[in-house]
Amino acid sequence: MSNVKELAARYADEMIATRRHLHRHPELGGKEEKTAAYIADRLRDIGLAPNTNYSQHACSAVLEGKKGGKVIMLRADIDALPIKEESGVPFASENEGVMHACGHDVHTAALLGAARILWDMRDELNGSVKFCFQPAEEVKGIGACIMVEDGILENPKVDFVMGAHVTPSLPVGTVTAEAGPASAYPDSFSLTVTGVGCHGSAPQNGKDPIRAAVAAYGMINDLTAKIDALEPHLIQVCALNAGSVFNIIPATATLGGTVRTLTPKSRELCRQGLLQVCRAVEEGYGVKCELSGFGAATPPVVNDPAYAPLGQASLRKVAPRMVAFNADQLGGEDFSFYEQTGIPGFFVRYGVANEDEATHYPLHNARFCPDESAIPLAASIYAQVAIDYLNGQD
Numbered sequence: 001m002s003n004v005k006e007l008a009a010r011y012a013d014e015m016i017a018t019r020r021h022l023h024r025h026p027e028l029g030g031k032e033e034k035t036a037a038y039i040a041d042r043l044r045d046i047g048l049a050p051n052t053n054y055s056q057h058a059c060s061a062v063l064e065g066k067k068g069g070k071v072i073m074l075r076a077d078i079d080a081l082p083i084k085e086e087s088g089v090p091f092a093s094e095n096e097g098v099m100h101a102c103g104h105d106v107h108t109a110a111l112l113g114a115a116r117i118l119w120d121m122r123d124e125l126n127g128s129v130k131f132c133f134q135p136a137e138e139v140k141g142i143g144a145c146i147m148v149e150d151g152i153l154e155n156p157k158v159d160f161v162m163g164a165h166v167t168p169s170l171p172v173g174t175v176t177a178e179a180g181p182a183s184a185y186p187d188s189f190s191l192t193v194t195g196v197g198c199h200g201s202a203p204q205n206g207k208d209p210i211r212a213a214v215a216a217y218g219m220i221n222d223l224t225a226k227i228d229a230l231e232p233h234l235i236q237v238c239a240l241n242a243g244s245v246f247n248i249i250p251a252t253a254t255l256g257g258t259v260r261t262l263t264p265k266s267r268e269l270c271r272q273g274l275l276q277v278c279r280a281v282e283e284g285y286g287v288k289c290e291l292s293g294f295g296a297a298t299p300p301v302v303n304d305p306a307y308a309p310l311g312q313a314s315l316r317k318v319a320p321r322m323v324a325f326n327a328d329q330l331g332g333e334d335f336s337f338y339e340q341t342g343i344p345g346f347f348v349r350y351g352v353a354n355e356d357e358a359t360h361y362p363l364h365n366a367r368f369c370p371d372e373s374a375i376p377l378a379a380s381i382y383a384q385v386a387i388d389y390l391n392g393q394d
Contacts, residue, residue: 004121004383004384008379048061062128076107076111079137081364084096099366102166110378115131121387124391144335148338167363183331184260190255193255195209195287197251223235242254278290311346318381
């Protein structure tokens, strides 16, 4: 059996060059035409036949092993974000206002690297590997969902699906892939407080929705202490809007935010908590308070409990260190739509930070700057999981 880590090291420079090209030329979800074409060219260079016959700018390829067997799909997302880059790297985005600030360029480079590794090892595989380069992950309810509709899981029929994501909260060489939820319900919410507008000099003539909204903000921050500590969750107000004139008390004020939960139980507890805040504000301030918009377009990713220990065994062959729960699990991830079809899945998060503070900037930050030495490790992760799944060597 060839050594995955040795092959990853051999192709490391190629992977990093690929990542830098993608980073220079980011494209938003739904507009990844040049990105998909570039990926198709790299797949041809390897020896694979790319398939771009999808309703989106997507690309896939199938590598058949020497012997027949199961089919594993390895997925990477390829879209960027509407962020003006401030990383200062010499290969910064040349597309003004668009940046790979979530590591999808790393994911794509790593999966192309895994394709090259597995091509070299194709005679040792008992089954097939489908490589899926998926667009529009950042567009809620679009990317993976449409890929499923377009038949990505058929011809050949996929038996198992695996994905991976960078995380700047972990150092390079560290991975996490626990059984159970690997991402959250990314719910959003809005609280609309309706009072009675009036002149700012005579507040007694109205019902101030701003004061009630500020009180609601405090109550929402206190909700965490009232929800079961064993149920991971986050409730965060991200917007508060009211009024536009300095001497007029407005009639309405709104609060908007996000709720992140891993289970239906904690999700319902958070929803009920927000409804209780509405009732308390109404009773305390004589206003109306309505909760709306509570709903997640994407369900959580779940690492198949039956497979997770085997997947972790594969990770230990290539990764120096494994850890348990990571805060990035509260992010949303449309990889879950592949699992919603009934196909079991495995999702890995791997560290991209080092001693340099520049590598610690979080996802979706204009200065996000991952350590590129994580790319060959990520390629090794994809390849090792595929080999062990197909050959039953976990």
